[in-house]
Amino acid sequence: MSDDKVFVCRCQEVTVEDVKEAIKDGATTVAGVKIRTHAGMGLCQGRGCGKIIARMLSEVESPEKITPGSSRPPARVAKISEFLEVK
C-alpha cells in the first residue's frame, strides 16, 4: 500500500502526499512545508510532525541545511485567564 494517504500532521490532517507536493513546490525547510500545507499550525504546534517533515526534507536537502520550525510561546496550550492572573 502506498503511504501517500498517511497523516503526517494529525492536528491539521496533512498527508504524506501533501508534504511531497510542498517539497516539489520549493519548500526546503519545515517552515516552508508549514506555509504550503498548514502542517504544524494546529494544537500541538508541530511537536509530532516537525521531525517527520525534517526527515522527508532530508531526501532533497542536506540535513545540516534543514532548519527546524520556529518555536514561539506558549510552550504548551495555555488558557487566556491564566495570563490575566500574573502581572
Add this chain to the structure above:
Amino acid sequence: MNNKNINDTDVIVIGGGVIGTSIAYNLSKRGKKVTLFEKYDHAKGASGSSDQLVLMQSKKPGVHLALALESLKMYKKLEEELGEPIHFRQKGGMILIENEKEMEIMKGFVEKQKKTGLDVDIITLEEINKLQPGISQDIIGATYSPMDGEVDPIALNIAFARGAKANGTKIVLGTEVKKIITEGKKAVGVETSKGKFYAPTIINAAGVWAPLLFEKLGIEAPIKPRRGQICITDEVDYFIDMPILSAKYMMAKHNPDLLKDAPELIAKLGIGLALSQSPKGNIMFGATREFVGYDKNVTYEGIGEVIRNAVTYFPQLKDMSIIRTMGGLRPFTPDGLPLIGWTEIEGLFIAAGHEGDGIALAPVTGKVVADIIIDGETFVDMSGFDPNRFSK
C-alpha cells in the same frame, strides 16, 4: 561565463513576499520575462506574520484609501483569476469606540473617508450587539463599514507565486540579493549568494529589508521595521463574524501621540485591538506597534498587554486558549504611505514600505507597478507614493 544574462530577463524582482510575487505575477501576465530572488522563502517576512485583514477603514483618507478601494475591486475576482483558494471574504468590519474623546477622533476619520468613497458610518451599542454578540457593554459605539474584508495572506502569497511561475517567471528561493549592481547612474543587475544576474529593470520589493540594499547606493528609503505581536487561539466554533478593531488601533497606527492619555503600557507598546477568526476557527488578535530594530521576537510584556487589552473588549476570550504567539516586522514609513515608483537611479524601481497595509494593497500594487514599467503610466494617481518625496 555567460552570467550576464539568464534567459533574457526583462525584470529582476527582489523579495518573495506578497508585494514581490504580486508584481512578478502582473508583469509576467503581460508578457515580461521575470526572475524573482528571495533570500529564504515566501511568507517569511511581514506577509507570513500578519493578521488576515483586508481593511478599508484603517487606510488614510485620500490617495491611500483610494488605492485600497481599487485593490478591493481586484480581490473580488482574484481567487477565480489565480485558480487557488485564497479565502477572500467580505463581511464588513467594526472599530470599537470607548469614550467621547475617541468618538470625536473617529467622527473626523469617518467624514474624510466618506469623501474618498468609503461606505462607513457610526453605529450605536445596540447595533453593535446585533452585528456581533459578545462585545463588552462598556463600549459607547463603533464605526462600521460593509466594505472591509479578510483573506488568507499566506495562501495569497503562494497563489501569486504559482501564478507568476505558470506565466514563466523564474522564482529563485533561498538566494540572497547582496547588492544591486550599477554602472554610472544606471542599475544593471544584482549580486546574489549564487552569482551575478543582469536585467535592465530591477525592482526592490524587500519590505523592511529594502532600505538596506539602497543604503549601499546612497539612496534614502526611510523604511523602519515596526514590530507587531499577535496571539492565536485554539480552533473554536465560528462566532466572530467580521474583523473587530479598536479606535486605539487607529491612533497607534496613524498618530501615536493621541495615545498619551491611555494607560502607560498601551501607549508605550502602541497597542490597538485587531481581532478576527480564521476559516478553521482560530481567533487571531493583536497587536503592538514598537520600534525595536529588526528584532521580531515576542515579549512577555507585549503578549501580556495584548491579551489584557483584547479581554477588555471581548470578555469571553478568557475561557479560550492560546496555542501560539507571533511577532513580525511591518515596513513603516514616516507618512504612512508606501514607496512605489522609479528611484533616481535609472532602471531601479521600489515597491516597499506598506506597513500593515501590504496584504490589502498587494493586488493593486502588482498591477500599478506592471503598468508603470510597461506603459509608463497607470489608472490611479501615484504621485503621493513617489519614493523620492522625502528627499525633496
